Amino acid sequence: MKVARSSLYQQVASDLRRAIYSGDLGPGAQLPTEAHLQDQYGVSRNTVRLALGELVNEGLVTRAPRRGTIVRDRRPLLMYPQRELAAQPRGEVREAFAYAVSQEGREPSQTIEVQIVSPVEEIASRLQLGDRDLAVVRRRLRFVDGQPYNTNDSYFPRTLVQDSEIARPGDIARGANRVLEELGHKQVRVVDDIMARMPNQEEAERLQLELGTPVVVYIRVGYDSADTPVRVAVSVLPADKHLIRYELGLR
């Protein structure tokens, strides 16, 4: 990797970056216009745009015509994946997500789409399904205060849930995990995989992601007491909006 950062556009980017990290340009602040930077540094507009493009890709700023280039606010909200499976407070009938969000004084909502699909290899192997086995998937797009927040696609083996509420469209107020429990497949163990990457185009559109925002992909596989996988939940979390927290006790 280059150290010298000799090129002009790197120099411009570096100056602006420092101004942002130092707080001289706080969230919401407008950067100098491209024309202004052009004069200030005595470079062409293309060079200025290269520099700004780098900041966009780092998720530091957004650009829009006429509004200019603006420093993004990128403080994440806290998330406790452990609590999603823990018992809800007595009398609480909403799902874990709705409960957690409204606890913060914000307004949760979601859309649900239920399908029967032949799952891709990555899902099928986690559910220990054969080539021709089908899965029921509940695809959720979640909103906070009307803004897209994250997606959660939960896959269940079709044979397990085909006659239950899970295979039918619509909300399950008490949560799908409760239904699995009622079907005799209470989850007693889960494995969480966490990775990050840049979003693909579909994810970027669905979640209305700014350029330069990575996503955290969070895959939870739940096993029942017979150690059979009964649920694979794939969550896609825009990195600028989520902070994941685990609390672990040690023996």
Next chain:
Amino acid sequence: MKVARSSLYQQVASDLRRAIYSGDLGPGAQLPTEAHLQDQYGVSRNTVRLALGELVNEGLVTRAPRRGTIVRDRRPLLMYPQRELAAQPRGEVREAFAYAVSQEGREPSQTIEVQIVSPVEEIASRLQLGDRDLAVVRRRLRFVDGQPYNTNDSYFPRTLVQDSEIARPGDIARGANRVLEELGHKQVRVVDDIMARMPNQEEAERLQLELGTPVVVYIRVGYDSADTPVRVAVSVLPADKHLIRYELGLR
């Protein structure tokens, strides 16, 4: 899946992206040269480079003079943060990281730098330190097979560790956690925070990151039996090389 994406460069990027995701262009495959794409689509080189730049920012490809534009291999290696604090196998004297890597048949190494610092606010508050309190930090840069792999900076309250091995430079084969234990501050509870973002310039250089690679920032705070924070470990993990896995049992 694709929306109109009216602009020319988006169209070119979209075509190439599809070829990559479909496997027509597998890892290591070389994309057509810029000149070739220029002819193929009848657009200017600028447009071609815009399209390729987008793929670079998505972490799908890398570019290098004369070598061309190449599809990246982006399969992550597994990591179990839980095991880092678990007891090592009997007789194992190496740290958790070295042990885990060599288990995979690969060669771990690391550099260590020990400093006494006035920690930044983010660290200080987690360690419950006052404005003038100092911390000992052990900064590690870890390699696998000679390639930079991740960084791990562990902060300890200075008053706790100033006379111990932790405050002295050099490896601690049995691990700093063991030393804390010997000092009467065995960690009995940890809180893990996980977030993702694009790397800053320093991180990109230190870890030799390709463009378009996000990092996972992983912060573990360890508490002793008196519920006093005794260690804050900040790990920076290149997203293309790490998959984090938690295994949780439910009550």
Next chain:
DNA sequence: TCGATGGATTTGTACCAACGAATGGATGAT
């Protein structure tokens, strides 16, 4: 046979020019 050298290829950086698109504000009409 092996190494050095130099040309060809391909990407990297930088410049200029033009027009399109979106928006905020000023202006004018009702």
Next chain:
DNA sequence: ATCATCCATTCGTTGGTACAAATCCATCGA
């Protein structure tokens, strides 16, 4: 006073050109 329209500003996209830098590879020399 209110609303519609127009205009100036600012970013978005695309075309073009030139030279630098890195690398591959073939050729030449020891």
